[in-house]
Amino acid sequence: MKIVLDAMGGDYGVQPIVEGLISALKKENFSPIIVGDSKEIEKFVPQELKSKIQVIHCNDYIAMHDHASSATKRKESSIYVGMELLREGEADAIVSAGHSGATMSLATLRLGRIQGVSRPAICTMMPTSIEGKYSLILDAGANTDCKPEYLLDFALMGYEYAKGVMGIPHPKVGLLSNGEEDIKGNELTKETFPLLKNYDFFIGNVEGKNIFDGSVDVVVCDGFIGNLVLKSSEGVASAISKMLKQEIKKSIFSMLGAMLMRNAFKALKARTDHSEYGGAPLLGVNKTVIISHGSSNARAIECAIYQAIHTLKANVCDKIRKSFESIER
Amino acid sequence: MKIVLDAMGGDYGVQPIVEGLISALKKENFSPIIVGDSKEIEKFVPQELKSKIQVIHCNDYIAMHDHASSATKRKESSIYVGMELLREGEADAIVSAGHSGATMSLATLRLGRIQGVSRPAICTMMPTSIEGKYSLILDAGANTDCKPEYLLDFALMGYEYAKGVMGIPHPKVGLLSNGEEDIKGNELTKETFPLLKNYDFFIGNVEGKNIFDGSVDVVVCDGFIGNLVLKSSEGVASAISKMLKQEIKKSIFSMLGAMLMRNAFKALKARTDHSEYGGAPLLGVNKTVIISHGSSNARAIECAIYQAIHTLKANVCDKIRKSFESIER
Numbered sequence: 340m341k342i343v344l345d346a347m348g349g350d351y352g353v354q355p356i357v358e359g360l361i362s363a364l365k366k367e368n369f370s371p372i373i374v375g376d377s378k379e380i381e382k383f384v385p386q387e388l389k390s391k392i393q394v395i396h397c398n399d400y401i402a403m404h405d406h407a408s409s410a411t412k413r414k415e416s417s418i419y420v421g422m423e424l425l426r427e428g429e430a431d432a433i434v435s436a437g438h439s440g441a442t443m444s445l446a447t448l449r450l451g452r453i454q455g456v457s458r459p460a461i462c463t464m465m466p467t468s469i470e471g472k473y474s475l476i477l478d479a480g481a482n483t484d485c486k487p488e489y490l491l492d493f494a495l496m497g498y499e500y501a502k503g504v505m506g507i508p509h510p511k512v513g514l515l516s517n518g519e520e521d522i523k524g525n526e527l528t529k530e531t532f533p534l535l536k537n538y539d540f541f542i543g544n545v546e547g548k549n550i551f552d553g554s555v556d557v558v559v560c561d562g563f564i565g566n567l568v569l570k571s572s573e574g575v576a577s578a579i580s581k582m583l584k585q586e587i588k589k590s591i592f593s594m595l596g597a598m599l600m601r602n603a604f605k606a607l608k609a610r611t612d613h614s615e616y617g618g619a620p621l622l623g624v625n626k627t628v629i630i631s632h633g634s635s636n637a638r639a640i641e642c643a644i645y646q647a648i649h650t651l652k653a654n655v656c657d658k659i660r661k662s663f664e665s666i667e668r
Numbered sequence: 669m670k671i672v673l674d675a676m677g678g679d680y681g682v683q684p685i686v687e688g689l690i691s692a693l694k695k696e697n698f699s700p701i702i703v704g705d706s707k708e709i710e711k712f713v714p715q716e717l718k719s720k721i722q723v724i725h726c727n728d729y730i731a732m733h734d735h736a737s738s739a740t741k742r743k744e745s746s747i748y749v750g751m752e753l754l755r756e757g758e759a760d761a762i763v764s765a766g767h768s769g770a771t772m773s774l775a776t777l778r779l780g781r782i783q784g785v786s787r788p789a790i791c792t793m794m795p796t797s798i799e800g801k802y803s804l805i806l807d808a809g810a811n812t813d814c815k816p817e818y819l820l821d822f823a824l825m826g827y828e829y830a831k832g833v834m835g836i837p838h839p840k841v842g843l844l845s846n847g848e849e850d851i852k853g854n855e856l857t858k859e860t861f862p863l864l865k866n867y868d869f870f871i872g873n874v875e876g877k878n879i880f881d882g883s884v885d886v887v888v889c890d891g892f893i894g895n896l897v898l899k900s901s902e903g904v905a906s907a908i909s910k911m912l913k914q915e916i917k918k919s920i921f922s923m924l925g926a927m928l929m930r931n932a933f934k935a936l937k938a939r940t941d942h943s944e945y946g947g948a949p950l951l952g953v954n955k956t957v958i959i960s961h962g963s964s965n966a967r968a969i970e971c972a973i974y975q976a977i978h979t980l981k982a983n984v985c986d987k988i989r990k991s992f993e994s995i996e997r
Contacts, residue, residue: 468910483846483854517812517895525812525892547900551907563854564893566846571876571897575904578880581797582939586932596928603915603922610911 340368341430342647346375347400347417348437350634356436357383359640364391367648372430374417375400395420400437403633407440411448418442422449425626432627432647434618436635443481446624453656455663458482459623460493460562461630462500463569464616469553475501476515476550478562479569479619485561487531490514495662496622497557498540503653504646507556512538513545515560515568520544527561535559576611617642620650622659627651669697670759671976673969675704676729676746677766679962685765686712688969693720696977701759703746704729724749729766732962736769740777747771751778754955761956761976763947765964772810775953782985784992787811788952789822789891790959791829792898793945798882804830805844805879807891808898808948814890816860819843824995825951825988826886827869832982833975836885841867842874844889844897849873856890864888905940943968946975951988956980 346356357380360371370393373380377396384392397417401410413419418437422445424430435442439461447459460478467474477493478485494512501510514531516524521532523544535541545555547568560568587593597604609615617639618631627650631643675685686709689700699722702709706725713721726746730739742748747766751774753759764771768790776788789807796803806822807814823841830839843860845853850861852873864870874884876897889897916922926933938944946968947960956979960972 466907466911468907468914470911470914480846515896517809517892517899525890546903547896547898548903548906550900551903560896561854563846564896567844567876567889567893567897568900569876570846571879571900572904574875574877574880575901576908577877578795578797579905579908579936579940582795582799583932583936585797585799586935587929589935590931592928593932596925596930596932599921599925600916600929601925602919603912603925606915606918607908607912611908 340648340651341370341372342644343421343424343430343433344371344373344640344644345417345421345433345435345437346373346380347397348402348435348633351636353379354383355635355637356640358637359635360392360644361385361388362637362641363644364388367645369644369648372424374421401441403438405438405441407438407444410438410441410445418445422446426450431651432629434629434631434640434643434647436618436631436633436640439480439630439633442628442630443621446621446628450625450628453623453625453660453663455666456496456623456659457492458485458489459621460496461565461619462497462622463565463619465550465572466611467551467553470610472553473505473616474550474553474556474558475505476558476560476565476568477622478560478565480562480566481621482562484563485527487527487534490527490531490559490561491534492623494535494538494541494557494559495666496659497559499658499662500620500622500655501556503655503658504649505556510540510556511542512540512557512559513542513549513555515558515564516544516546518544519546573613614639615642617644617646620646620655622655625656627656669977669980670699670701671973672750672753672759672762673700673702673973674746674750674762674764674766675702675709676726677731677764677962678964680965682708683712684964684966685969687966688964689721689973690714690717691966691970692973693717696974698977701753703750730770732767734767734770736767736773739767739770739774747774751775755779760980761958763958763960763969763972763976765947765960765962765969768809768959768962771957771959772950775950775957779954779957782952782954782989782992784995785825785952785988786821787814787818788950789825790894790948791826791951792894792948794879794901795940796880796882799939801882802834802945803879803882803885803887804834805887805889805894805897806951807889808894809891810950811891813892814856816856816863819856819860819888819890820863821952823864823867823870823886823888824991826888828987828991829949829951829984830885832984832987833978834885839869839885840871841869841886841888842871842878842884844887844893845873845875847873848875902942944971946971946973949975949979949984951984954985956985
């Protein structure tokens with residue numbers, strides 16, 4: 340299993356990327372190829388791992404402020420070079436915390452879409468109030484304006500991923516809407532509903548709260564809304580944490596209580612920490628592509644590598660391919 | 669100041685509505701008119717308040733499962749009778765925890781839109797991590813599919829409400845989008861951006877997280893997204909609370925800590941509790957209409973009445989009217 344790691348374009352430079360790789364290498368068996376500024380990368384690779392990690396030097400990388408459209412022309416950029424390794428069959432998966440727009444457009448254009456998939460989608464895992472249970476939301480940001488058939492595709496891809504990677508035998512798929520009743524929705528979801536209605540996995544419209552209560556496994560929406568819901572949720576969690584800290588500081592009893600609750604808070608943090616879910620797979624392209632937060636720390640990169648491995652082991656691309664072959668349209 | 673209270677259609681029946689009214693009467697000076705099943709209502713009105721509370725009996729009410737469109741025909745329903753009191757000038761504001769679709773359509777059709785307003789919008793207050801600071805989000809659910817000019821109207825109305833009722837001298841208005849950069853957005857927000865660009869109050873695109881960090885006062889979006897963000901946020905808050913309770917139960921130290929932190933948790937709950945914000949005003953109609961959660965408890969109804977009073981005192985309808993008079997289109 341060969342996994343390409345894009346060392347460039349993350350908010351905190353090369354260090355967390357390499358460190359995440361080193362941690363992953365201790366636990367999983369795979370062959371890493373790391374693309375980017377070799378001088379920078381080698382700073383962080385310990386001597387004993389140098390033979391295990393293949394470094395491919397690249398002169399260029401796509402920065403966060405660059406336009407995604409420029410990515411296809413910048414053939415010496417790390418993400419371009421990495422993607423070509425997948426295209427040429429030299430590697431099986433890629434993980435990048437760089438410019439996500441560039442990663443998406445290169446994946447779509449250079450690796451190609453799986454036959455029948457109208458648009459690849461970013462699939463993000465969300466924690467729920469049921470311990471050990473997660474929900475998937477897709478599209479989480481790849482496609483701002485969608486058509487009903489895209490949303491149908493997202494449902495099918497999310498279903499396969501939930502089954503294959505998360506090991507849910509019969510994933511429940513819901514359409515994100517402003518009410519649970521069948522008639523609720525905006526123009527897009529109302530047109531999507533009949534396309535999904537006949538699938539056994541479809542449980543109907545779901546509401547924002549259902550993403551977090553464990554009642555649905557796969558939540559389907561357009562990428563604009565997926566992104567908003569994701570960032571709003573992060574915003575709420577962060578606001579609650581800040582508010583609680585403010586309230587704790589107001590009394591000595593609370594401060595003492597908070598000390599006693601340290602482990603509970605730590606566990607809560609782990610359950611809601613994005614780093615632990617790894618990155619988000621871009622589903623619908625011909626190879627395994629994992630997109631990580633620009634702000635990924637080493638732990639997030641490590642988990643994103645595990646996610647690439649699980650996705651490969653579960654043959655998600657093949658399963659999506661088969662699922663789309665069998666659809667009559 | 670005459671305020672109509674719709675006693676009917678709430679999830680918990682007449683009791684919390686009447687109790688909320690009684691609490692509000694202790695603190696504020698206003699003349700209440702309560703519409704609904706008089707027999708039910710009178711059960712909860714203490715003898716000494718019977719002269720203070722005018723009860724108007726109605727034979728009918730719009731239940732949650734009824735279609736909003738039927739509301740205009742059911743002239744004996746409590747919300748219809750209540751709305752007519754406003755229309756005829758017999759009352760100044762109405763508060764309802766009943767069928768919100770029915771309230772909206774009756775308000776729009778019977779009270780009429782303020783000249784120039786394309787669509788009335790539900791305006792909801794959200795807590796932020798800055799103590800005492802709230803943000804407004806509109807539309808929170810009245811209009812699922814919007815045009816750019818609706819969003820411009822929402823911005824203008826939200827600005828007036830933030831200034832008048834919340835007392836913010838120069839409210840900052842942001843357009844909810846999938847990134848802060850000007851070029852980010854979906855078709856709708858990209859077309860809305862240029863309409864807002866020249867207003868001094870407009871601070872550009874804002875992200876989901878900004879709703880909760882105090883960096884923006886008024887967040888503008890379509891009603892489908894507003895509803896999703898609202899319900900997702902409630903879902904996150906509720907999931908975090910459940911997770912923390914689960915973690916606390918795992919250790920005796922945490923349980924002890926949680927006891928010591930009781931006041932901090934209480935304060936946090938108060939800061940994030942929807943009941944405390946009252947209901948959501950429907951902005952853009954000719955009178956003050958406050959829409960409360962169907963699941964409102966007595967405290968939520970009490971706060972919704974205060975909100976009606978503040979909205980009346982601030983002359984929000986007049987201010988919106990003036991603001992729309994001065995726009996050249």
